[in-house]
């Protein structure tokens with residue numbers, strides 16, 4: 001049995017809050033996936049959920065290092081003595097490296113730990129075959145889409161991760177994501193996520209086929225002229241696509257040679273810590289990669305060989 005315990009940290013980035021999961025692994029053992037932010041009442045709620053089912057938390061696993069998913073692992077481990085499992089490349093303090101593409105065995109239960117780079121490079125998805133379930137962290141959410149932002153995130157690895165889920169886990173029917181509701185039509189959700197990224201990239205390529213664009217111009221063109229607090233996230237998504245296309249030689253960047261105006265600067269380099277409280281700022285900064293400042297304003301154009309034009 002899987003119990004969703006939602007953390008009390010709602011925000012635009014975390015939707016209604018971070019989803020922590022308590023899994024009854026048999027023999028009285030429970031595994032917690034993504035203990036969430038370090039909020040004492042949330043840790044208490046996880047402990048109460050376990051004891052209400054006469055379970056002892058004997059293992060803790062995190063999908064990725066982000067500050068809305070991992071920090072409660074330490075206090076929960078201190079209170080239960082349970083070891084913390086994480087991706088071998090994860091920088092968060094943990095007791096045991098997950099063996100990627102192998103089973104994590106707790107009690108009577110085996111969960112496959114799938115290497116799932118893209119949102120971050122330390123992201124793991126857990127496959128619970130017994131329940132035909134995937135615990136997808138921030139790779140797939142219950143609603144909306146995920147921010148893929150450099151330098152921690154990368155678009156092509158993310159798309160390969162989605163593709164892998166579609167090809168290798170076609171029998172999965174439930175998605176327990178890191179935020180939002182539980183998804184009961186897993187395959188349709190995976191297909192929706194794959195199609196969404198393809199559509200966005202086609203929109204970018206169609207704009208560049210007409211003329212060269214800066215990232216702020218692409219944001220306005222693709223997402224529309226209505227101002228939105230999510231514009232910095234939109235800009236970083238587009239940057240992630242452009243980095244992938246540049247790496248493949250399909251798009252080239254050239255400096256505009258002028259300084260950014262104020263609107264361009266707030267879109268490309270949001271000063272999150274001036275807008276929201278420190279804890280939320282840490283989450284947004286991690287999700288957007290906005291510690292990476294974009295200094296020069298580039299213009300992006302299609303490479304002639306790809307667009308079919310003569311140089």
Ligand SMILES: [Zn+2]
Pocket residue numbers: 064066119138287
């Ligand atoms: Zn995240």
